[in-house]
Amino acid sequence: MNALAQAPYVAVLVPLALAGLLAAGVRVWGRASAWIALAGPLTMLAVGVASLGGGASGSVTWLRAGTSALRVGYDADPLAALMLLVVGTVAACVMVYSIGYMHGEKGFVRYYALLSLFTAAMAVLVMAADLITLFVGWELVGTCSFLLIGFWYDRPQAAEAARKAFLVTRIGDAAMLLGMAVLWNATGTLELSAVFAKVPALAPGVAAAAALLLLAGAVGKSAQFPLHIWLPDAMEGPTPVSALIHAATMVASGVFLVARVWPLFAAAPAAREVALVLGVITALGAAGAALGQTDIKKVLAYSTISQLGFMFAALGVGAWQVAMFHLVTHAAFKALLFLAAGSVIHGSGTQELALMGGLRKRMPVTAAVWIAGAVSLAGVFPAAGFFSKDAIVTTVLHTAPWAGVALLLGGALTACYAARTTRLAFFGAERGETHAHESPLTMTGPLVVLAVAALGLGAAAAGISTVLGAEPESLSLVVAALALGFAAVGGVIGWITAGAPTGATASRPVWLAFSRAAHSGWGVDGAVMRFVVAPFTAAARFTDAMGDRLLIDGLAEGVASLTSRLGALMTDIQNGDGQWYSSLMVTGVVLLVAAVVWLVR
Amino acid sequence: MTTLVLSCLLVAIGLYGVLTRRDLVAILASVEVMLGGSSLLLVAYAAAGHAAPAGQGYALIVLAVGAAEAAIGIALLVALVRRGRTKIDEITEVRG
Numbered sequence: 001m002n003a004l005a006q007a008p009y010v011a012v013l014v015p016l017a018l019a020g021l022l023a024a025g026v027r028v029w030g031r032a033s034a035w036i037a038l039a040g041p042l043t044m045l046a047v048g049v050a051s052l053g054g055g056a057s058g059s060v061t062w063l064r065a066g067t068s069a070l071r072v073g074y075d076a077d078p079l080a081a082l083m084l085l086v087v088g089t090v091a092a093c094v095m096v097y098s099i100g101y102m103h104g105e106k107g108f109v110r111y112y113a114l115l116s117l118f119t120a121a122m123a124v125l126v127m128a129a130d131l132i133t134l135f136v137g138w139e140l141v142g143t144c145s146f147l148l149i150g151f152w153y154d155r156p157q158a159a160e161a162a163r164k165a166f167l168v169t170r171i172g173d174a175a176m177l178l179g180m181a182v183l184w185n186a187t188g189t190l191e192l193s194a195v196f197a198k199v200p201a202l203a204p205g206v207a208a209a210a211a212l213l214l215l216a217g218a219v220g221k222s223a224q225f226p227l228h229i230w231l232p233d234a235m236e237g238p239t240p241v242s243a244l245i246h247a248a249t250m251v252a253s254g255v256f257l258v259a260r261v262w263p264l265f266a267a268a269p270a271a272r273e274v275a276l277v278l279g280v281i282t283a284l285g286a287a288g289a290a291l292g293q294t295d296i297k298k299v300l301a302y303s304t305i306s307q308l309g310f311m312f313a314a315l316g317v318g319a320w321q322v323a324m325f326h327l328v329t330h331a332a333f334k335a336l337l338f339l340a341a342g343s344v345i346h347g348s349g350t351q352e353l354a355l356m357g358g359l360r361k362r363m364p365v366t367a368a369v370w371i372a373g374a375v376s377l378a379g380v381f382p383a384a385g386f387f388s389k390d391a392i393v394t395t396v397l398h399t400a401p402w403a404g405v406a407l408l409l410g411g412a413l414t415a416c417y418a419a420r421t422t423r424l425a426f427f428g429a430e431r432g433e434t435h436a437h438e439s440p441l442t443m444t445g446p447l448v449v450l451a452v453a454a455l456g457l458g459a460a461a462a463g464i465s466t467v468l469g470a471e472p473e474s475l476s477l478v479v480a481a482l483a484l485g486f487a488a489v490g491g492v493i494g495w496i497t498a499g500a501p502t503g504a505t506a507s508r509p510v511w512l513a514f515s516r517a518a519h520s521g522w523g524v525d526g527a528v529m530r531f532v533v534a535p536f537t538a539a540a541r542f543t544d545a546m547g548d549r550l551l552i553d554g555l556a557e558g559v560a561s562l563t564s565r566l567g568a569l570m571t572d573i574q575n576g577d578g579q580w581y582s583s584l585m586v587t588g589v590v591l592l593v594a595a596v597v598w599l600v601r
Numbered sequence: 602m603t604t605l606v607l608s609c610l611l612v613a614i615g616l617y618g619v620l621t622r623r624d625l626v627a628i629l630a631s632v633e634v635m636l637g638g639s640s641l642l643l644v645a646y647a648a649a650g651h652a653a654p655a656g657q658g659y660a661l662i663v664l665a666v667g668a669a670e671a672a673i674g675i676a677l678l679v680a681l682v683r684r685g686r687t688k689i690d691e692i693t694e695v696r697g
Contacts (some may be wrong), residue, residue, distance in 0.1 A: 576692075576693030578689050579620055582620055586620065
């Protein structure tokens with residue numbers, strides 16, 4: 001094990017090599033590819049366990065320009081090790097699960113090659129010792145996300161969703177790159193340890209600008225308001241991909257980024273303030289939107305956005321260790337919920353909640369693990385979600401009471417949609433026409449593993465705090481009771497409304513308008529289309545018409561038509577008649593001779 | 602002086618023929634007239650003692666060139682006639 005702590009980069013090299021191996025033999029591997037790919041996350045797990053107490057680090061000079069040099073390197077510190085554990089566990093579960101879920105898919109080997117590439121990229125991202133390496137990993141996971149959302153690339157919605165995810169996150173990434181430029185300009189280095197050493201000497205404005213720009217990158221990646229619009233669409237990808245990339249690991253890397261560069265945020269109160277406000281808006285808004293969804297995966301997508309909002313709120317009040325704790329528990333219970341939803345989709349053949357119902361009889365294992373995940377999500381004692389959410393609410397209440405109250409309300413909404421979805425999918429009468437069946441062992445096995453984690457990770461709270469170098473939070477009984485009370489009220493409301501016949505609620509116009517607004521994600525998508533995309537398209541049309549067609553094409557075509565008209569004049573002279581040519585020649589000779597005679601005279 | 606005027610007249614007549622006649626055979630004949638005019642001038646100058654014997658030599662070269670010109674010209678003419686064209690204004694393939 002010690003050897004692994006000395007060479008943590010094998011967590012990158014092994015999955016990368018496996019991705020290459022799988023890609024080289026797309027027609028060869030077949031079902032074996034799943035077991036081959038599984039070696040990647042297992043290596044990550046081993047490295048993560050080995051370096052929990054701090055692993056090796058190293059770096060090399062990549063570019064030299066004058067006196068400054070760009071160094072790239074790895075650093076398996078406890079934070080990276082924790083992330084490796086999370087990514088390794090979820091990726092291993094997803095890879096085993098996908099054997100059943102993706103059975104018989106055309107791109108089976110391609111799927112595993114991409115998953116391997118993703119785990120390698122994630123390892124690059126979490127073990128980076130400098131912002132350049134981190135950015136490389138950051139973009140690579142974005143690319144894998146694009147490729148996997150668009151896995152069924154012959155479906156137009158999937159291709160469209162992949163494009164949207166890529167473009168929207170790219171907005172944040174551009175800002176992040178600018179933030180790196182600001183840091184480089186101010187400190188002359190992008191190595192994290194060197195940057196942190198110089199942070200105290202930074203002007204407050206520079207630190208704030210750099211932190212805000214990096215935060216914008218995190219907001220894009222972690223689907224925070226207003227850059228969250230790509231995540232619900234990203235559900236077009238295969239469900240295990242949603243579990244791994246769009247719930248547990250990649251979308252959480254925004255939180256990881258802020259935790260990673262925490263000394264910079266410590267020096268930038270303005271950026272923390274922005275993170276807090278965005279986090280609270282996102283936590284509340286997305287939880288509300290999750291209530292209005294009719295597609296089980298969309299519920300989970302908005303739920304993920306909302307939970308990431310909780311983490312951002314924790315970051316905003318300076319409790320990055322608490323945010324990381326929630327990241328870990330969220331990775332467990334949200335991956336579980338997504339995989340359970342995948343099992344439901346696999347078994348019942350539909351994603352629409354309206355076509356499910358009563359599935360607990362036909363899919364007992366799936367129903368049991370789903371309930372475990374939902375209980376953890378809703379923050380019910382003693383599931384893991386209770387401890388991490390309670391830690392967030394406690395610290396936020398302590399620093400910014402208004403935000404704490406908002407998060408309590410968000411917790412109530414969370415319990416509400418969790419209860420509603422559970423009842424709609426697994427209880428009540430069977431509404432689907434299909435004959436649902438329980439999923440195979442390869443799918444239920446990982447579900448049970450994750451269910452244990454989702455319920456039991458609360459016991460790891462103190463351990464995680466110690467690993468990250470923080471004092472373990474002591475539970476405040478008052479806050480815990482408050483949070484549980486809010487969750488209970490929300491849960492009961494969600495349970496009751498889900499049981500009510502649809503006609504009773506749909507007939508009230510206020511409720512109808514509310515549910516429509518929630519269903520559309522409060523119209524943010526439409527607003528973005530109207531206020532960002534439409535003006536941009538109009539501006540593009542304008543420059544196309546004025547600049548390109550009128551000016552550039554006008555100039556180019558004008559010159560072309562001028563030459564061709566001059567040419568037309570000339571062609572009249574060259575009529576191909578030999579005698580006409582001879583006459584011109586004779587005239588020329590006569591004129592020349594005359595000129596010579598005249599001049600010589 | 603007489604031969605000078607005569608040779609100039611011959612060249613001018615030939616040139617007129619080349620530029621105005623439509624018939625290819627007539628144009629070739631006109632070219633021969635022009636060549637004759639220039640040969641006459643060369644021979645006359647040599648006889649007057651101005652550039653002997655180079656004048657005679659040049660006249661002989663002109664004869665050879667004229668023969669070659671006639672051979673190529675008539676070969677082209679035959680090729681054109683085979684395609685049914687004997688008038689110069691029917692041949693405008695080199696139009697720009």
